Amino acid sequence: MRLLGLLVIAVVAAVAGGAGSALAAPATTTPSTTPTPAAPSGSPVPETGIPMLDEVLNTLAGNLGLGGTGSSEVDSSQMIVVTAPEANDTTATLTAFERGTDDAWKPVIGPTEAFLGSLGMGEPEDNVYRTPEGTFDLDQAFGRLPNPGTKMPYKQVDRQDWWDSNMKSPTYNTMVRQVQSPGGDSENLYDSGPVYDYAVNIAHNPERIPGKASAMFLHVTNNQPTMGCIAIEKDLMRQVLTWLDPAKHPKIAIGVNQAGPSGSESSTPQTSTPQSSTPQSAVPESATPQSTLPSTSPSTIPGADSLTQLLNQLVSLLPSLFETTAGP
Structure with missing residues (x-):
């Protein structure tokens, strides 16, 4: 249990460090000349590069219901x-x-x-x-x-x-x-x-x-x-x-009231008014996208929501782990 406690602390430090670095970076709408490698297909969170930490993170992500077939935008375009x-x-x-x-x-x-x-x-x-x-x-x-x-x-x-x-x-x-x-x-x-x-x-x-x-x-x-x-x-x-x-x-x-992908331009559903049968390649420029769907906050950090949930889960485990490792 002492080893597990140390491992959890290391995970928290690694994730917090990575998330902190990402948060400190200035937001930009121009793609970087050296794009950040995408998470592999099926991986719910970005890899840290440390195999043991990656295994723990992905296991916890699965337990939290993050990622996986049919539930994530991470691997889809x-x-x-x-x-x-x-x-x-x-x-x-x-x-x-x-x-x-x-x-x-x-x-x-x-x-x-x-x-x-x-x-x-x-x-x-x-x-x-x-x-x-x-x-x-x-x-x-x-x-x-x-x-x-x-x-x-x-x-x-x-x-x-x-x-x-x-x-x-x-x-x-x-x-x-x-x-x-x-x-x-x-x-x-x-x-x-x-x-x-x-x-x-x-x-x-x-x-x-x-x-x-x-x-x-x-x-x-x-x-x-x-x-x-x-x-x-x-x-x-x-x-x-x-x-x-x-x-x-x-x-x-x-x-x-299904929301569009995170940060997408969504138009107000008009189910009571059938659209023209002519295929539309895009929403007309004159139409201002307005949505009655649940609002989503676009994130400039891929996987930020997943990391936040994982970090909260890990932090909640720390008191019980310290209590166990301390002993009577």
């Missing part, structure tokens, strides 16, 4: 945000953001109207027409039409391509190619019609847990609520696909 005022709304506002070289997030597609499940959004379940709420990876694209030019893995489907939604199947919640249906609620990705002219998988259930819902996509709309997917106008869906880049770790964030 593309984020699609889907927001609605109420959980039972069947329409929402969709905006795509990209992080630039200056580390600032800017809207590049939308805002536009999107259809949700007929039961709105929330906890996903099989046979329940509800859109999953949370932040998820976008990992696989497909469509009845040829590849529009996306960098994502893309499969042009025909009548032998299915999305397996049979909860008893070993390939549940994956695309399979076979003549016969895998059974259950599996969908034929061609016969489902024009809604699957273009689509990308929302990886909300990567563990493929039966009952946690299958076949949740961002796809083309038929102007009606969905069975749990998110649907937008066809030309805009094609634009989204050509924009998506797996090297930028694209994610989709879905929620009630």
Whole structure:
């Protein structure tokens, strides 16, 4: 326990020193000629360069719920945000953001109207027409039409391509190619019609847990609520696909009054007023971005929020550690 106490003190000193140096540096909007190396994919906090300290920091970050697939902006430069005022709304506002070289997030597609499940959004379940709420990876694209030019893995489907939604199947919640249906609620990705002219998988259930819902996509709309997917106008869906880049770790964030990425320019959701069907490459310059979403404080220090939470956690442990090491 004495060694652990010393280790915690060392961690606090290392983190405080690093954070203090960063805070002392003057803020600038011009990218440095020697950019600070980004944290590795999946790492919730910047590395200190000391293996033992990095292991402790990342372990504690995991315990605090920081970082990890579908919960962090650290490893992503593309984020699609889907927001609605109420959980039972069947329409929402969709905006795509990209992080630039200056580390600032800017809207590049939308805002536009999107259809949700007929039961709105929330906890996903099989046979329940509800859109999953949370932040998820976008990992696989497909469509009845040829590849529009996306960098994502893309499969042009025909009548032998299915999305397996049979909860008893070993390939549940994956695309399979076979003549016969895998059974259950599996969908034929061609016969489902024009809604699957273009689509990308929302990886909300990567563990493929039966009952946690299958076949949740961002796809083309038929102007009606969905069975749990998110649907937008066809030309805009094609634009989204050509924009998506797996090297930028694209994610989709879905929620009630879902905020945009930290420090981003967000427009006020207009779910009651459908947007024009003409794809928008950016918010018009004449529109002043105003948000009714929960405010976020842009940080000029990548990972600062994570470091603050970790530091608070470590500091709270010190009294008990000193008491233990002191002994009777």
